[in-house]
Amino acid sequence: xxxxxxxxxxxxxxxxxxxxxxxxxxxxxxxxxxxxxxxxxxxxxxxxxxxxxxxxxxxxxxxxxxxxxxxxxxxxxxxxxxxxxxxxxxxxxxxxxxxxxxxxxxxxxxxxxxxxxxxxxxxxxxxxxxxxxxxxxxxxxxxxxxxxxxxxxxxxxxxxxxxxxxxxxxxxxxxxxxxxxxxxxxxxxxxxxxxxxxxxxxxxxxxxxxxxxxxxxxxxxxxxxxxxxxxxxxxxxxxxxxxxxxxxxxxxxxxxxxxxxxxxxxxxxxxxxxxxxxxxxxxxxxxxxxxxxxxxxxxxxxxxxxxxxxxxxxxxxxxxxxxxxxxxxxxxxxxxxxxxxxxxxxxxxxxxxxxxxxxxxxxxxxxxxxxxxxxxxxxxxxxxxxxxxxxxxxxxxxxxxxxxxxxxxxxxxxxxxxxxxxxxxxxxx
Amino acid sequence: xxxxxxxxxxxxxxxxxxxxxxxxxxxxxxxxxxxxxxxxxxxxxxxxxxxxxxxxxxxxxxxxxxxxxxxxxxxxxxxxxxxxxxxxxxxxxxxxxxxxxxxxxxxxxxxxxxxxxxxxxxxxxxxxxxxxxxxxxxxxxxxxxxxxxxxxxxxxxxxxxxxxxxxxxxxxxxxxxxxxxxxxxxxxxxxxxxxxxxxxxxxxxxxxxxxxxxxxxxxxxxxxxxxxxxxxxxxxxxxxxxxxxxxxxxxxxxxxxxxxxxxxxxxxxxxxxxxxxxxxxxxxxxxxxxxxxxxxxxxxxxxxxx
Ligand SMILES: [Zn+2]
Numbered sequence: 001x002x003x004x005x006x007x008x009x010x011x012x013x014x015x016x017x018x019x020x021x022x023x024x025x026x027x028x029x030x031x032x033x034x035x036x037x038x039x040x041x042x043x044x045x046x047x048x049x050x051x052x053x054x055x056x057x058x059x060x061x062x063x064x065x066x067x068x069x070x071x072x073x074x075x076x077x078x079x080x081x082x083x084x085x086x087x088x089x090x091x092x093x094x095x096x097x098x099x100x101x102x103x104x105x106x107x108x109x110x111x112x113x114x115x116x117x118x119x120x121x122x123x124x125x126x127x128x129x130x131x132x133x134x135x136x137x138x139x140x141x142x143x144x145x146x147x148x149x150x151x152x153x154x155x156x157x158x159x160x161x162x163x164x165x166x167x168x169x170x171x172x173x174x175x176x177x178x179x180x181x182x183x184x185x186x187x188x189x190x191x192x193x194x195x196x197x198x199x200x201x202x203x204x205x206x207x208x209x210x211x212x213x214x215x216x217x218x219x220x221x222x223x224x225x226x227x228x229x230x231x232x233x234x235x236x237x238x239x240x241x242x243x244x245x246x247x248x249x250x251x252x253x254x255x256x257x258x259x260x261x262x263x264x265x266x267x268x269x270x271x272x273x274x275x276x277x278x279x280x281x282x283x284x285x286x287x288x289x290x291x292x293x294x295x296x297x298x299x300x301x302x303x304x305x306x307x308x309x310x311x312x313x314x315x316x317x318x319x320x321x322x323x324x325x326x327x328x329x330x331x332x333x334x335x336x337x338x339x340x341x342x343x344x345x346x347x348x349x350x351x352x353x354x355x356x357x358x359x360x361x362x363x364x365x366x367x368x369x370x371x372x373x374x375x376x377x378x379x380x381x382x383x384x385x386x387x388x389x390x391x392x393x394x395x396x397x398x399x400x401x402x403x404x405x406x407x408x409x410x411x412x413x414x415x416x417x418x419x420x421x422x423x424x425x426x427x428x429x
Numbered sequence: 430x431x432x433x434x435x436x437x438x439x440x441x442x443x444x445x446x447x448x449x450x451x452x453x454x455x456x457x458x459x460x461x462x463x464x465x466x467x468x469x470x471x472x473x474x475x476x477x478x479x480x481x482x483x484x485x486x487x488x489x490x491x492x493x494x495x496x497x498x499x500x501x502x503x504x505x506x507x508x509x510x511x512x513x514x515x516x517x518x519x520x521x522x523x524x525x526x527x528x529x530x531x532x533x534x535x536x537x538x539x540x541x542x543x544x545x546x547x548x549x550x551x552x553x554x555x556x557x558x559x560x561x562x563x564x565x566x567x568x569x570x571x572x573x574x575x576x577x578x579x580x581x582x583x584x585x586x587x588x589x590x591x592x593x594x595x596x597x598x599x600x601x602x603x604x605x606x607x608x609x610x611x612x613x614x615x616x617x618x619x620x621x622x623x624x625x626x627x628x629x630x631x632x633x634x635x636x637x638x639x640x641x642x643x644x645x646x647x648x649x650x651x652x653x654x655x656x657x658x659x660x661x662x663x664x665x666x667x668x669x670x671x672x673x674x675x676x677x678x679x680x681x682x683x684x685x686x687x688x689x690x691x692x693x694x695x696x697x698x699x700x701x702x703x704x705x706x707x708x709x710x711x712x713x714x715x716x717x718x719x720x721x722x723x724x725x726x727x728x729x730x731x732x733x734x735x
Contacts, residue, residue, distance in 0.1 A: 188539075191623050191624070192623060192624050193624040193627040194624070195622065195623075195624060196622035196623060196624030196625055196627070196628070197438070197599070197624070197627075197628075198539060198540065198561060199539040199540075199558070199559050199560035199561030199562065199596060199599060200539050200540070200559075200560075200561075201560075202622070202623060202624075204623070268543070269539070269540030269541075269543040269544055270544075310516060313516065313518055314516055314517060314518070314544070315517055315536065315538035315540065315541045315544055316538060316539065316540045316544075317537075317538040317539065317559070318538060
């Protein structure tokens with residue numbers, strides 16, 4: 001196995017140091033390291049961060065390989081600085097059996113660009129009626145720990161309670177897509193001033209908050225772990241803050257797009273901005289940034305949702321919800337959290353690597369940059385500014401909401417257990 | 430004028446007034462003529478692209494285009510390639526390849542005309558999109574008010590009914606505001622959008638309180654199905670609280686007029702005796718619709734051939 005000597009990078013934005021990688025691990029960090037036979041990577045001015053971990057990725061395989069595959073999604077992830085991604089269960093067939101989660105896990109291994117960690121469905125076929133075989137998925141080779149019906153809310157309160165209780169047996173967590181379905185029938189965008197004017201059916205903040213309020217009470221009652229997907233409103237942040245203060249084992253994620261974009265994007269009627277939950281208001285964006293900064297929101301998760309052209313090049317109401325996120329996630333966090341002074345690099349590592357790895361119970365990820373640790377890390381050029389060109393993305397789909405936008409930072413290299421998956425800003429394969 | 434007419438929200442006062450004045454000139458030019466036809470758009474092609482059945486709006490646009498001597502193609506999405514899954518974009522590109530200069534589009538999805546405008550070089554006229562806007566309806570309503578009352582500035586207009594789902598209401602709110610009218614929307618709270626507070630209107634839940642001060646009462650069509658989604662308890666209760674009947678009409682000032690974009694639910698939002706009264710402009714609105722749509726097509730297309 002090739003050794004690498006990274007010269008002069010700044011671990012977590014601190015003072016420059018050399019990082020020696022051998023046998024898949026960080027062998028040493030220090031000044032003026034040398035190693036015979038090691039490939040040298042000049043990294044002056046670059047920031048070294050632990051490899052990012054995504055709790056929420058839609059890889060579309062099996063079923064919609066025209067939109068994304070495990071391989072193309074893995075490549076996009078590596079280019080974004082990720083070393084592990086959780087693959088959501090809403091595939092076709094649904095990942096609700098040990099067989100399907102093992103298939104996805106194996107495809108991830110074959111692609112070999114990131115660790116693909118399957119999420120298991122909570123209910124059979126995501127239908128919200130009866131529990132899928134959660135234990136079988138947990139015991140499978142894929143070792144599923146995160147369960148989610150994402151795309152759908154587990155809206156039946158009794159079923160949600162049972163799911164929360166049941167996964168305690170194998171230290172699992174239920175990741176809830178919080179959306180009260182009766183309050184969001186036909187919903188197209190955030191319900192507020194802009195939906196009133198645009199004539200698009202509103203998705204009220206209360207439909208998210210009502211489920212979060214219910215679920216934190218249930219999680220507290222049964223002493224189980226709850227994770228809330230893609231928190232999008234100021235009210236949700238308040239509820240999470242309250243629940244955490246009461247000792248409820250709740251964690252939450254926010255997407256890059258909810259940190260940056262607002263419902264003003266809908267004024268174009270361009271469905272590239274249609275997403276579920278919808279883009280919210282300036283006040284919500286500000287509250288989400290604050291919540292992420294103070295740790296009320298634990299993690300950034302992309303909700304990377306590739307869609308084929310025909311599913312987006314249409315009328316707003318006909319388009320599928322969702323947007324790409326893997327390749328620009330870190331850049332958006334730099335713009336919204338670092339350049340605003342809300343998070344330092346240690347904070348970025350915590351919200352994009354350590355905490356998501358802990359929530360997903362991933363042993364080898366989200367570790368400190370220290371000797372003996374697995375060499376999962378990325379090098380970021382914080383001074384670069386990149387204009388997003390959807391045609392240049394590694395994802396098979398093109399539905400990036402950042403098209404034409406200049407964002408800060410560029411991932412120069414990513415290492416997965418000591419093997420580069422990205423070098424010079426390009427995927428190694 | 431801009432290249433497209435997508436929403437009355439982006440018509441400024443000068444543009445809106447130009448449309449109304451042009452409609453008036455067209456009416457004058459055609460008054461007393463046996464052949465109601467102008468040569469203005471000879472050789473130009475107007476496509477009526479209708480994804481929803483709306484015979485009255487389609488006929489109105491068709492007549493408007495024909496009276497300007499344009500070639501008219503009616504493209505009903507039902508029973509065509511569209512119902513077999515052809516996308517709006519592919520349809521738009523096909524129509525453009527056939528040489529259409531303007532596409533008049535009626536669509537069930539809010540914003541569909543905006544999407545269309547990205548894909549074609551010709552003009553797009555919104556003939557009603559989802560619950561968003563129906564700008565030519567608002568223009569013909571404004572034209573009707575101006576003809577009846579002689580002005581728009583300061584005119585007090587009550588828009589009554591299902592504002593939440595009404596593209597006619599949205600278009601009228603923005604246009605009437607632009608033209609200086611004072612608008613009050615009247616509806617049960619369930620049929621007003623969250624966010625209506627940011628509109629340049631007064632909001633009332635009480636029709637009886639609004640009527641004595643109104644110069645214009647614009648009744649919106651209310652679909653009976655709405656009661657199944659609990660927007661109101663029953664058609665009867667809706668009618669009792671928000672319907673315009675003879676008793677309520679008597680509360681109006683002497684000059685006040687009653688409007689309705691049609692088609693009406695007689696007995697629901699409007700009583701027959703009101704619809705057929707001298708205050709009613711309902712038939713007049715239909716006639717004015719043709720003149721206003723002629724003005725719109727003329728202004729969008731006429732200037733560019735010369
Ligand atoms: Zn979701």
